[in-house]
Amino acid sequence: MKNENYIIEVENLTYFYPDKTPAIKNVSFNVRKGESIGLIGPNGAGKSTLFLLLMGFLKPQSGTIRIFNQELNKKSKKEIRKRIGMVFQDPNDQLFSPSLWEDVAFGPFNLGYNKEEIAKRVNKALNITDLERYTDKAPHHLSFGEKKRAALATILSMDPEILLLDEPFSNLDPDSYIHLREIILKYKKANLTLIIATHDVDVLPDLVDSCILMNNGQIIRKGELHDILTNHTLLKTHKMRMPVLGQLFFNLKIHNIINTEMFPVTLTEAEKFIESLLKSKDNTRKMSNC
Ligand SMILES: Nc1ncnc2c1ncn2[C@@H]1O[C@H](COP(=O)(O)OP(=O)(O)OP(=O)(O)O)[C@@H](O)[C@H]1O
Ligand SMILES: [Mg+2]
Incomplete structure (x- = not known):
């Protein structure tokens, strides 16, 4: 059912990997435009798989995903992907070009922008992520933390309306950590819809307003950040902590x-x-x- 209030609608989603691992089991949830959510859960809970399904990189065995009031399917996913960006947990999955500039330009190029607009977007994304000095460097020669920022730049250059960040803070030094928090806060204030997947609950306060707790491929609870992150018993039951x-x-x-x-x-x-x-x-x- 079409609902104008939600930017993401997920209903009864189930996904098994080819080796039959049940990674997502009958998951339903909705996200409002401008909402910022922490997707939390222990290792193997299904956070990354859920993101891959939302991007249309994996096809669910059953259930539906609606994004921007459009059902996500083979036909619609190209259009939807122009407006939703995912930063992968492992930046090596996201960087493949000979130079950082080309990697960050890849998205805007595919969106059909002209040369000037592409250059403007690439420069802005590299400036935001503080990577301008590596413009011509091969991404696989960047440090892991720099690759994390580079992966973010490849998505920011597309100016997405929904941003999915998968463990964005892992391997960042304190300065890069603070810098990334500032970037995310800026986008949050600009009313971007944001989902941050992590098992590191310390990164979430201030950045997100609500949380979805996952475990064993299921959504255990969705609620206000405080209600979830201060519920000692609930968190402990699902291998998490305050x-x-x-x-x-x-x-x-x-x-x-x-x-x-x-x-x-x-x-x-x-x-x-x-x-x-x-x-x-x-x-x-x-x-x-x-
Ligand atoms: N390519 C794959 N083939 C088979 N099983 C997979 C594959 N990728 C993930 N899984 C399984 O799917 C389940 C969910 O994994 P997923 O990577 O989504 O968890 P996660 O919550 O992102 O974990 P983490 O916190 O470690 O990143 C796990 O049981 C995992 O073993
Ligand atoms: Mg993961």
Whole structure:
């Protein structure tokens, strides 16, 4: 059924790999335009497979995918892929040209842009990802972290409306990590629809508003970031954990040091929470001195 409110609609999706591994089992979910989602789950949960299905790189055995209100099939996938971009978990799957410039130009070239527009887009994407100095370098000679940024550049040059990022932060040094966060935040503010697949829950707070928890090829729950990332029992059951910050406050509660049902997961939340704790302690001390 067509629903104008959703940019992605997935219904009863099932996918088995050729060796019969059941990677996606009857999965259904919807994504609104401008929504930013963390797709979390342990190794082998099915996150990358789900992305490959959304891109039409794999064909499901059953179920439907609608993107931009169009059913994804053999006929429509070329048009849909002009507006949705996926950055692969392994950048070696994404980089194949003799030079970085050619790799980043490949997408805009296929979209039919003229030379000037292609050059403009390539330069912009290389500038955003801070790779301008490697324009003529062979991508396979870049370091792994640089390849991750290069893979992102090949997608940004196409200006997608939906961005699927598969473990974008793995192997990045602290500077590149912060830089990538800034890039993603900028796109989030520009109302791009964003899904970040990861098992590293520490990267998600601030970047996404909601989470989909997957395990064993199934969607266990979709909900607000906070509701999912502070649910200790749910996460533990599915081989995941809270972000380190939330875990710290959870442990303090378990050890009866603080009494709270609120577990901050961002630095700002933690600062506010500690400030309120210190203030209430200060007030208690003042009262007891009266
Ligand atoms: N090419 C393949 N052939 C057969 N089975 C596969 C193939 N690729 C993945 N699988 C299996 O499909 C399941 C889901 O794998 P997938 O790569 O989607 O998980 P993931 O959630 O992305 O894991 P990770 O966190 O390790 O990246 C796993 O059981 C995996 O072994
Ligand atoms: Mg994966």
